[in-house]
Amino acid sequence: MNKAFTFTQNIQSNRYIATCCDTSLSAQSRRSFLQAVGGSVLFTSVGMLATGSAVAASGNYEAMVLSCIDPRFQDLVNKQQASEGMSGKYSAFTIAGASIGVVAPAFKEWHKTFWENLGASVQLHNIKKVVVVNHRDCGAAKIAYGDAKVANAAVETVTHKEALMEFRKQLKEKHPNLGVELRLMSLDGKIEQFA
Template sequence: MFDCTSVPPHPVHHRDCGCAPPGRRALLGLAAAALGATALPRGAGAASGTYDAMLLNCIDPRFTTHGLFFMASQGMRDKYSQFVVAGGPIGAVHPRFAAWHAAFWENLAVSVQLHSITRVVALTHRDCGAAKIALGDAAVATRQAETLSHGEALRAFRAEAARRQPALAVTAGIMDLDGSVQPVA
């Protein structure tokens, strides 16, 4: 199979490159799948089931795949729900983003109720624009300052989670640009 990502952009697509519009057979297959999905019983799937955790992380697309890999490395592939907001845990507790707080904490309460989660995985990341907005330039000017300020924010998140959902454990960390995570106690 030809992979169009391995060559420079090209003006002509072929059926196997993956970037051309779907053909008639693909569209018919999608239509059949959609019709089949309507035959499933209502209420099956997402509302049922027990999950291990909720992942709270940032909207930065540089970390989307890293977050998936991290959760899989923790044995939680397909065993967690996710809440994504600018700054992740910083966005859930910092006064600069107060308007977002209720949405996160209510969502967490629903995840506890529906999915019996027992843990929140709270990840901030290096080079975060929302952290810079909330914490200020000096708080993220150096790696050491960034580590300290993110650690403070993650401890504030942990304290707020303990106040609102005392039965939940909180795993906190700072994700680096390469996807590695520095745990924060």
């Protein structure tokens, strides 16, 4: 019995790891992951992966979700992700305005922090895409662009769409291999998707 096979059995007996390495991974990528961690893997009683190498706290996850700090949307965003089968499969970055916090000149001090965190999640979690969830009635959009840019639903849509497209442009420059989903959420949780 080789090490990889032993490790696979360990994975299947461990709920936490089984979630992170679910069947959406191809057999090849699962094999690569097993080879990367080699034989130095230990499991703690709470199901955490611990190794003596740089792969500690790493794994294979689906996405980073970028959303706004607005309290009204935390539960909505989580429920939306759960409805797509994404529970436990994404890292999260929450910043005022979501994509607006990452691209608007008014918030330029924040931009580097986001990109560095995304870089960390790419490295640690092997994410495949960024799911961006802007939302309607966003206070950060008003701060960044002024009341006139969110004066009615049509104008508000254009304002968010522009920020989302700018986000996609910058993402493609920095991480050309990452996918992206660009969303605008309403107060009732409804989603408009731009990409």
